[in-house]
Amino acid sequence: MNWEYLEDTDQFIKPDCLVYSFKNYSSRTDKYGFQRDFKIYEADKVQDTPELEQLTKTDSGNQKQIHYNPTWNCFKELLKQTLHSEEGSQIYAKRKN
Numbered sequence: 001m002n003w004e005y006l007e008d009t010d011q012f013i014k015p016d017c018l019v020y021s022f023k024n025y026s027s028r029t030d031k032y033g034f035q036r037d038f039k040i041y042e043a044d045k046v047q048d049t050p051e052l053e054q055l056t057k058t059d060s061g062n063q064k065q066i067h068y069n070p071t072w073n074c075f076k077e078l079l080k081q082t083l084h085s086e087e088g089s090q091i092y093a094k095r096k097n
Contacts, residue, residue: 018064
């Protein structure tokens with residue numbers, strides 16, 4: 001995610017300056033029976049400008065939400081590190097040829 005994360009307030013800020021604050025935890029079970037845990041962030045109703053407040057709503061009028069999976073992001077970071085390692089770079093170079 002390319003959004004700024006404020007750890008002390010547990011908020012995300014989009015590049016267009018919309019602020020999303022932590023709302024609650026949620027879990028889902030997929031069709032294979034695997035349970036996935038999410039942190040739900042919801043766009044703040046009060047933003048810096050009226051234009052930004054309009055951007056916090058979906059077409060149906062609900063507040064926009066982010067469903068953040070910390071476990072998934074941990075794996076994504078691990079894969080990034082592996083890809084950018086010396087060994088990962090060599091393997092990728094072989095695949096390109």
